[in-house]
Amino acid sequence: MGSVNEFYSVEEFNLECKWLIDPKHLFVGPKIGEGAHAKVYEGKYKNQNVAIKILHKGETQEEIAKREANFSREVAMLSRVQHKNLVKFIGACKEPIMVIVTELLLGGTLRKYLLKMRPRCFDMHVAIGYALDIARGMEFLHSHGIIHRDLKPENLLLTADHKTIKLADFGLAREESLTEMMTAETGTYRWMAPELYSTVTLRQGEKKHYNHKVDSYSFAIVLWELIHNKLPFEGMSNLQAAYAAAFKNTRPSADDLPQDMALIVTSCWKEDPNARPNFTQIIQLLQHYLSTILPTKPVLSLRIFTSDTAVLPPESPGTRALMAKCDDSTETPTTPLENTPSGIFFCFNRCY
Incomplete structure (x- = not known):
């Protein structure tokens, strides 16, 4: 040894x-x-x-x-x-x-912001604006040879005005979460690319044989969640979701998405990693889609909601996604x- x-x-x-x-x-x-x-x-x-x-x-x-x-x-x-x-x-x-x-960052995690909004959804302009923030951060990481490997709403932080999303925990070894009675690995299964969860791959000792396209898959799940404000693979446990995605090619439904948006989402979560777009291509696709819907809304309205309710106030200061989600239990x-x-x-x- x-x-x-x-x-x-x-x-x-x-x-x-x-x-x-x-x-x-x-x-x-x-x-x-x-x-x-x-x-x-x-x-x-x-x-x-x-x-x-x-x-x-x-x-x-x-x-x-x-x-x-x-x-x-x-x-x-x-x-x-x-x-x-x-x-x-x-x-x-x-x-x-x-x-x-x-x-x-004072805006908290995207996960907590989405939970506060439910059952309301982002206006499509808002969702695409956030998605572009994520994609630009990912493009930059990939250009430096860094694979995120854990892209999910818990690792996406908002500025105090909720106008910008920033990536956290990028390229780092995963930390086991002490909250919600689950490990960090279990918590990431729902957004994990199928090639990262394969008993065949693990048995052959090839668990590291993947590339940056694992992030494209995770991005697709996050984008779906941004649009629907629902938990992906709802009704399944984290392990069930990962198993269904990896071995049954199951994905969240894209049937109710506009055709062009459905094409972006479904191309990013394709089973074959080589068939997924890279983040430069994803940015181009999102920008093109945004240009097709911009005439209906002024550019400066990128952070409004479909509900008549005013934008929610910023959360209490915190950077919960820099590690695990913060435990809401009482602290001394x-x-x-x-x-x-x-x-x-x-x-x-x-x-x-």
């Missing part, structure tokens, strides 16, 4: 000075998310509101090596991708513990940021 380093290819952590966070300027506030391997807090860095992800080191030598390797890969990826539709990376540090700092509040002692990493002993 090989060593831990042979299994996880742990490399020396080298962070450019411009991305190195000084812990003395970090102040930790309320916890807003939690996964099996990390916790996320609201905080401040040099008077800037941020999301602070604190990673657990692990107990065994193997766990420590694996999590350090994942941390290094995550930081390396975040530091090289900057785009208006990706959550902005601010910096990181490895000592005294592993910490990643990103911008704090931490000291407000304005009362945080200056020059220390506050509340590590109590909340980490």
Whole structure:
């Protein structure tokens, strides 16, 4: 059996000075998310509101090596991708513990926004506008050789005004969720490309033999959900949905979609990955479709709803999709940021 380093290819952590966070300027506030391997807090860095992800080191030598390797890969990826539709990376540090700092988005996750709206649906202009945000972020990731692998509403964050969507958790090792009594893997099955869920592939040890087109499939499911505001594969469990998609070629119904939109959605979730469009093509298809319906609405109305009800107010501050969905259970509040002692990493002993 090989060593831990042979299994996880742990490399020396080298962070450019411009991305190195000084812990003395970090102040930790309320916890807003939690996964099996990390916790996320609201905080401040040099008077800037941020999301602070604190990673657990692990107990065994193997766990420590694996999590350090994942941390290094995550930081390396975040530091090289900057785009208006990706959550902005601010910096990181490895000592005294592993910490990643990103911008704090106040609009919450797309998942929670959709749940608040039900049974209402987005106006088609709104749905396409959001879809273009997602597709542009994905196009940029793919241009840098990064496959998201976990595209779903929980990993899509909204700005405070709900006008822009940004991708989070892109290209990262999946974290097991501690909420909703399911693992992160189970939670992603509903949006998972069929080639990622195949007992034949797993038996042959080829689970990594897939390409960026897995994201096109997941995008199709998200787009369907944006339009219908319903859970895809409704009535099925997560595992049933994944099994039906992978082995029965089952998909959500596109019968009630306009013909051109149905073509976009169904082409993205085709069983053959090579037959799915890439995100450059997806953007072109969405822009063309948007141009065909724009005469009925002014461009500036991109964030209105079909209901007469006014746009919902922004959610409470939080970046729930930076890790898992935030548990709504009652938390013991931490000291407000304005009362945080200056020059220390506050509340590590109590909340980490």
